[in-house]
Amino acid sequence: MVDKVRLGIIGLGTQGGMYAKMIDEGLVPNMVIGAITDRDPAKREFAQSTYADVPVYEDYLEMLESGDVDAVVTTVPHFLHPEMGIAALSRGIHALVEKPAGVYTKQVKELNEFAATKPELTFGIMFNQRNNPLYQRIKEIVESGEIGKIRRTNWLITTWWRPQGYYDQSAWRATWGGEGGGVLVNQVPHQLDLLQWICGVPESVFAKVAYGFRRNIAVEDEVTVVLDYGDGATGVLVTATHDIIGTDRFEILGDKGKIIVDDSKTATVHRLVRDEREISDTMSMEEVKQLFMGKQDTEALYTTETIEYTRPWGAQHSGVLENFAANILDGTPLLAPGSDGINGVRLANAIHLSSWTGQEVPLDLDEDRYLEELNTRIRSEGKFPERV
């Protein structure tokens, strides 16, 4: 067994370039850059001159078969993640796919099904925000039952303002055929993952999605969703790319408490002394009267804890790379198994489909219908091939 994983980076764009730099600077102790692939000659030249000893390829399949890499990361447009993941795994190469795992569930299912036939290989996904200790702690609190069964979730997350120039940077961006969506596939996938990682998978969604609302783009720049978790539990998710004064506020209300997360930095955890229903049922008429006269203090019914962590932002990505490599080297459990990637894609697909049909859509959605609707939009856009 080698002591360092040789990572092949497919696509030296913003993300791929950042990972290369992190590994080169030693931020991922159990990883080295095995090779780099990019179809753009300028990027290859840059790679060659920056990382002198690293082999550089034009074709990623050639890199996969070179013997230079033990694993790859797919920092390429979203549509390509599944096929590249499968190509790597089928050649005995470990695969770390970028988020989102793909654009539509059908292609992600293929990836997951193929990966399941290769249990000896490591299959991960870059959900770096799972590496945020604040969200890890919140997941622990929720899973331990400290705030009880979840009643509702509310996440307003609009802290990613994107001016028109961002969308005009490249031809594939914010197109149906090149990117497969807007804020749902580009900015919010981490929250789609965290929400389900912490609070579970909803049963259905109803969504209002605004396409090219305040930007000159074909895809969505604003999303409003009602989530139904079943058994009376509900939630709301709101996101947009046109809010300069962004809001990031996440509330989780449970039978025994409430967590309020501000700016993904501070969590205020309120723990009730008993189950809320029990407090409600056992309060005497006299106490209820006192309450309405302002003489009963509800604050005596719960404790409040504030949780804050300070940690460099970059450590999230390098942490996922390190955890992925550790899983390969010694079986350390994966923080973000690749097969989890389908949850966010499925939720995004259901949200799109609900907005297109004006109906509530089950998470167990009609995948053929989704792909058909997506292809209708790709066709009328006329810039990229339809998807199968």
Add this chain to the structure above:
Amino acid sequence: MVDKVRLGIIGLGTQGGMYAKMIDEGLVPNMVIGAITDRDPAKREFAQSTYADVPVYEDYLEMLESGDVDAVVTTVPHFLHPEMGIAALSRGIHALVEKPAGVYTKQVKELNEFAATKPELTFGIMFNQRNNPLYQRIKEIVESGEIGKIRRTNWLITTWWRPQGYYDQSAWRATWGGEGGGVLVNQVPHQLDLLQWICGVPESVFAKVAYGFRRNIAVEDEVTVVLDYGDGATGVLVTATHDIIGTDRFEILGDKGKIIVDDSKTATVHRLVRDEREISDTMSMEEVKQLFMGKQDTEALYTTETIEYTRPWGAQHSGVLENFAANILDGTPLLAPGSDGINGVRLANAIHLSSWTGQEVPLDLDEDRYLEELNTRIRSEGKFPERV
């Protein structure tokens, strides 16, 4: 012209009792208690002993015809507001109805239509929160166009925790036949009004409503609504009576700014230097790059003002009484014209209907269908007569 309006109070419950006390203590300088009506002998006895010179009636129609009152306030169960309002106006008595104006739009329309035939009489509604200077200021800011055209609204308002004992206080409470709903007709009508008073009337709603979710009641204790204002503008409204650690957070995002109201006490008003779309469209590629490298400061793009008022809570109700009397006495414009009451009722009806049908419902809803659905619930409850 008399210099003080003689108010007849119909129903000496919690609200009626509070208004009597306020007027008696001189908090409403242009009003005196003209008479009091209550069907409960104990309440009449209390009235007699507390307000010695005030005539007390068992039957409100007798009071209306006694010559003792110039105006009435209807502090009685919601269903009764329209018929009592009409009874007063038809006898030349000014009418101030309690909120909500009624339970279903059909009955409120009758009231509004009748009131329109009596323009010489004053017809008001107790929307005391319109008297909150914070919301008045916010309305001014929105109407002046300072934050531009509204893009979205988000109101999470769960600051009215109601234990089971509250619901068990009386037989009509939280029933379909006695009250006509739960949090939508009892707690949130002020917000249903303020939201539309400040931000306009939505075109349609989709709602998830939980009936007896965490309380042993037939009606709703939790509501989640997506509002569609048309032209791409949307909103979310969430309310519940089972959240001890209540949240009250209202955000209004416009083309030129954003207002965040916390706890109905503090408003943070962000004003953009220019229309957001213009900022977005004119930002150069270089500036976009700087932004992503964290070198562009978006805070330079807006100013921030914090608005806070301190004012006694009770002044809201006495202020509405005083404004209503002033309108009678000298034509001072009404802060809350009675005809505005239909907006909140219509929104509440649309929310109920959406939850019952699982469909998005236009605000111009099928009123017969609503009443039919309501009566179905009253019938199966079997405690109160159906409504016509």
